[in-house]
Amino acid sequence: xxxxxxxxxxxxxxxxxxxxxxxxxxxxxxxxxxxxxxxxxxxxxxxxxxxxxxxxxxxxxxxxxxxxxxxxxxxxxxxxxxxxxxxxxxxxxxxxxxxxxxxxxxxxxxxxxxxxxxxxxxxxxxxxxxxxxxxxxxxxxxxxxxxxxxxxxxxxxxxxxxxxxxxxxxxxxxxxxxxxxxxxxxxxxxxxxxxxxxxxxxxxxxxxxxxxxxxxxxxxxxxxxxxxxxxxxxxxxxxxxxxxxxxxxxxxxxxxxxxxxxxxxxxxxxxxxxxxxxxxxxxxxxxxxxxxxxxxxxxxxxxxxxxxxxxxxxxxxxxxxxxxxxxxxxxxxxxxxxxxxxxxxxxxxxxxxxxxxxxxxxxxxxxxxxxxxxxxxxxxxxxxxxxxxxxxxxxxxxxxxxxxxxxxxxxxxxxxxxxxxxxxxxxxxxxxxxxxxxxxxxxxxxxx
Numbered sequence: 001x002x003x004x005x006x007x008x009x010x011x012x013x014x015x016x017x018x019x020x021x022x023x024x025x026x027x028x029x030x031x032x033x034x035x036x037x038x039x040x041x042x043x044x045x046x047x048x049x050x051x052x053x054x055x056x057x058x059x060x061x062x063x064x065x066x067x068x069x070x071x072x073x074x075x076x077x078x079x080x081x082x083x084x085x086x087x088x089x090x091x092x093x094x095x096x097x098x099x100x101x102x103x104x105x106x107x108x109x110x111x112x113x114x115x116x117x118x119x120x121x122x123x124x125x126x127x128x129x130x131x132x133x134x135x136x137x138x139x140x141x142x143x144x145x146x147x148x149x150x151x152x153x154x155x156x157x158x159x160x161x162x163x164x165x166x167x168x169x170x171x172x173x174x175x176x177x178x179x180x181x182x183x184x185x186x187x188x189x190x191x192x193x194x195x196x197x198x199x200x201x202x203x204x205x206x207x208x209x210x211x212x213x214x215x216x217x218x219x220x221x222x223x224x225x226x227x228x229x230x231x232x233x234x235x236x237x238x239x240x241x242x243x244x245x246x247x248x249x250x251x252x253x254x255x256x257x258x259x260x261x262x263x264x265x266x267x268x269x270x271x272x273x274x275x276x277x278x279x280x281x282x283x284x285x286x287x288x289x290x291x292x293x294x295x296x297x298x299x300x301x302x303x304x305x306x307x308x309x310x311x312x313x314x315x316x317x318x319x320x321x322x323x324x325x326x327x328x329x330x331x332x333x334x335x336x337x338x339x340x341x342x343x344x345x346x347x348x349x350x351x352x353x354x355x356x357x358x359x360x361x362x363x364x365x366x367x368x369x370x371x372x373x374x375x376x377x378x379x380x381x382x383x384x385x386x387x388x389x390x391x392x393x394x395x396x397x398x399x400x401x402x403x404x405x406x407x408x409x410x411x412x413x414x415x416x417x418x419x420x421x422x423x424x425x426x427x428x429x430x431x432x433x434x435x436x437x438x439x440x441x442x443x444x445x446x447x448x
Contacts, residue, residue: 006426007031007042013051013387015377017353023056025383028426033379051387054420057357059091059122059384061364061373063183063261064158064237064309065334067093067124070111071100076314076404078112081334082121084312084403086429088334089419091384092123092365092373097134098159104129104140106148113150120438121429125368128152130171130182134160139171146178153369156183158237159284161219163189168223172232179369181233181259184223186244187285191215196325198271198286206274208324211286213241220244224251224258235367236260238311240285242295249304259367261309262296264340265331265409269293273409279320279327280409283313300359301350307364310337314405332405336396338388339415346390347416353390383426392418402435 010023015033022037023030024046032040062085068076078095085093095112097103103112109126116124128145132138134157145152155175162168162184171182192215197203199210220236224247227234236248239260251258265283270290273281281287299305313330320327341360345351351359365374375381395414398406422430427439 007046008049008423008428009037009043009046010049010051010056010387013054013056015056016357017055020052023377023385025385025423025426028383030377030379030381030383033377049387049421053391054387054389055353056377057353057386057388058361058374058377059386059422059424060089060338060360061368061370062090062093062310062312062334063154063235063307063364063367064311065093065095066098066311066313066330067095067112068099068314069115070108074316078115078124079119080402080404081312081314082116082119082124083435084334084401086121086422086424087402087419087435088336089338089386089388089422090122090334091422091424092125092370094125094127094154094368096127096158097129097156102129102133103127104132106141106144109145109150109152110148120440122424123370123373125154125370126150126152127183128155130155130157130162131167136160136162136164136167139167139174142171142174142180143177146180153178153180154183154235154367155180156185156237158183158185161185161187161189163219165222165226169226169230172227172234173230176230176232181235181367183235183237184219185237186216186219186223188215188218191218197274198288200271200289202271202274208274213243213288216241216285217243217247220247224248224256227258228254228256232257234258238263238266238285238309239296239305240266240288240292242292245295245299245304249299252304259306260304261307262300262305263309263311264333264337266296267293267300267344268340269409277324279322279324280331280407280411282324282327282329283331284329297344297348297350300345301355307359307367308337308341310334312403314403315407317406320407330407332398332401332403332408334403335401336408336410336415338419339394339417340410342390342417343415383423385423386419387421389418389420390416392416394418
């Protein structure tokens with residue numbers, strides 16, 4: 001498809017899974033919708049994209065991505081990770097802080113932000129560390145990161161729990177000054193020492209040290225009470241147990257300002273897969289039981305869980321293709337998230353495509369305070385849009401993915417739904433299911 005001056009007429013797309021309409025994209029915004037699109041003054045010379053049978057959705061926003069750069073470029077780079085994100089239908093990702101060096105200063109978050117702008121595939125929003133070096137001993141430069149060019153609003157020691165209640169309280173108090181949020185990795189470390197998988201019937205049979213649900217639930221219970229006490233904002237990362245869903249539901253019923261995410265893999269996979277001893281299924285928090293999976297799906301459907309976060313965690317092959325006990329924890333997820341959510345939530349009748357937009361885009365942008373993402377597909381709004389073929393079926397092959405990580409737990413599975421096009425700031429980063437070209441900021445007037 002030939003490039004043009006940045007004007008695209010998307011013809012006949014089902015908007016949020018409802019009626020078919022046209023959308024005109026011009027100068028990075030939705031210039032017109034419906035019958036007015038084809039007759040708009042900017043429609044002359046527009047590149048026409050036939051979208052009959054496709055669903056138009058706001059670009060997905062991931063609140064939980066590991067891009068690994070700086071320092072772990074053997075696992076992923078901002079370039080490769082954001083290419084994967086664009087192919088997966090994302091137009092914004094929040095890059096977690098556990099890089100090397102840790103993103104605990106204004107300098108490091110600005111570096112990540114600059115790498116994202118240079119790549120141009122999606123909007124990269126750095127997540128700042130809560131504590132210096134993720135060590136859990138003193139607060140990081142929260143204010144400096146918030147005031148930096150990266151404008152950090154989410155802070156997390158993800159991978160490590162902020163287990164000291166005094167430090168957690170101080171972090172919650174501090175972020176109030178700039179409407180920030182603390183995203184907690186809920187895991188009581190003393191209850192999970194040496195843990196290898198979910199504590200339950202399967203761990204007993206396999207003889208692997210169990211990871212009890214209460215290790216997650218006890219931290220969430222503590223933190224929602226701290227959040228209520230200081231009147232701040234808490235986000236709970238990768239909720240994985242039925243008990244956690246109930247605690248979050250209890251907190252929301254009392255007006256506590258807490259949000260929560262669930263990963264695609266926790267919506268589909270169970271700890272029974274660990275019987276294979278395949279380290280691709282080793283993840284933190286661990287895969288749980290089918291009862292937990294069903295509770296997570298119900299919690300996402302009824303709004304108790306606000307968003308889907310991929311927890312995309314690529315690793316070099318040598319860190320996964322080894323003994324279970326030595327293997328790293330984590331799974332890739334950017335390029336499979338849409339399909340897994342369609343499979344578990346839409347095809348089961350639990351959600352509609354409009355609900356999908358809420359949990360993968362709108363609510364995520366609100367949590368991260370990303371004002372130009374997750375917007376309605378209406379005239380005048382930023383053109384961060386994806387076109388999805390809901391009838392497509394494809395078999396997951398990690399070797400064909402854009403991410404450097406090959407540790408997909410969905411390898412070999414046939415999944416529904418495929419991203420056909422991704423528009424980031426009105427520019428098609430993905431066309432016909434393939435990477436097109438990255439977005440580049442318009443040249444400023446007078447620039448040489």
